Amino acid sequence: MGVVALMVAGAGGITGLRLYPVANPVEAITLIGDVGAGAYLARASGCIACHTNVEGGGLPLAGGAGFETQFGTVYAANLTTDPEFGIGDWSIEDFAKAVRQGLTPDDVPYYPVFTYAFYQDFSDQQIADLWVAFQTVAPVNEPVPITDLAFPFSERDGLKLWRAAFLHAPRTTPVSGQSDIWNRGRALVEGATHCAACHTERNIAGGRKVYTGRMEGNDVLPGGFKAPAITSTALVASGWDVDSLSYALQTGIMPSGDTFGGGMGEVVQMGTRFMTQEDRIAMATYLMDQSDE
Amino acid sequence: MKFRTFTFAASIAVLATTAVAHKGATGVLLERMNGMLAMGKATKAIAPMMRGLEDYDADRTTDYAAVLQTHSGDAMLALFPEGMNAAPSVAKDVIWTNWEDFSVLSSQLETYAMALGLAAQNGLGDAGASDGSMMDGDMADMMGGAVVEEKTLQTLASLSVSTLFAQSAQVCSACHTKFRAED
Structure with missing residues (x-):
């Protein structure tokens, strides 16, 4: 009886978390992006480094590199313009939400191996720059391996609790008096x-x-x-x-x-x-x- | 007198450090670790000049290039016979399963060393400039998609010494990233 009660409570908790909203509204971004500035920011931000499976001979930004954490292995996503396995069917607003909020277009949290926490202050212009730079990447019609984490870490909605506890604002605000x-x-x-x-x-x-x-x-x-x-x-x-x-x-x-x-x-x-x-x-x-x- | 005393003390310190770092290494293991150490010491000694902190001296560049050339290319490969990778070696076993990439990097270092020797009289150039191959507005390259063309020795030798030094160090780092276990 106790076990059943726990299971019901657990299921209820997961459902509750699934329904719990974490996304902030994303305003339409109509700024014109600069490909050069976006490519530079993508390099600086580690997009190419993490989303290219160099060891496996993968194509640039096609993802697939595994990050072996103590919770299991998380695989970098395909960020090419492929509409099936990449981000080819995303809008710039989807992209902005992923980069600044760490959420999929359906508001499911990404694992924090993705360093979106540091990108929270990216401006609309920076997002527009990144977006047009990513549009120059040829599509790669290949899936990446499915992230392999054990329960409860396999439940991405549980990350909503993680975010509440450990997602901090980046320390990027300029300090007056400094050069x-x-x-x-x-x-x-x-x-x-x-x-x-x-x-x-x-x-x-x-x-x-x-x-x-x-x-x-x-x-x-x-x-x-x-x-x-x-x-x-x-x-x-x-x-x-x-x-x-x-x-x-x-x-x-x-x-x-x-x-x-x-x-x-x-x-x-x-x-x-x-x-x-x-x-x-x-x-x-x-x-x-x-x-x- | 003070300088000689300091030099002697420094030499003892380096030898002691070598002994600790390479404790237990013998034969080909010791030889390759000493080779790496020789390149590291030479790089440390010349880096301030390459960064523009000291007056440029073409002869020092020539000597440095000779050190790199001595320890790269086939000479380096010869010190990595398959199966010779016991402690205290920090080489990754992937060297022998990906020998082609390891060979390419070793060969690249030798080419850069030769180019540095040829370019020594070209002058230092802008010590802080980017490596020249990546910041030329090629977006495909910035987004990771450019086709990397192998540069000929003659092409490389036309570059400035600072650029060649930076790029040769990047080859070292690329090799360490892929083939050296970190502490």
């Missing part, structure tokens, strides 16, 4: 390039410890990767300065003369080396002086 370059770096580091996604420790539920472990590193990343602490103090202790750090984001060269491998190698190879020198310097300027950390 333009510092604020530009803050917008990139805390937003698009989402450094904290890997470099911040996570709790047992996979939420970032934004108050106690921010930028303090993470030894348990998908794929067995580890990310070191990148607080300003830790970076100074490891021999970094603005010049060497910005140069590393271009070349991968560390102060020791070694070059990045692992996850950071991917970040540079697939992302930051495509950025402008000014933006890499801005990122380094902010990282070396996270004065409000």
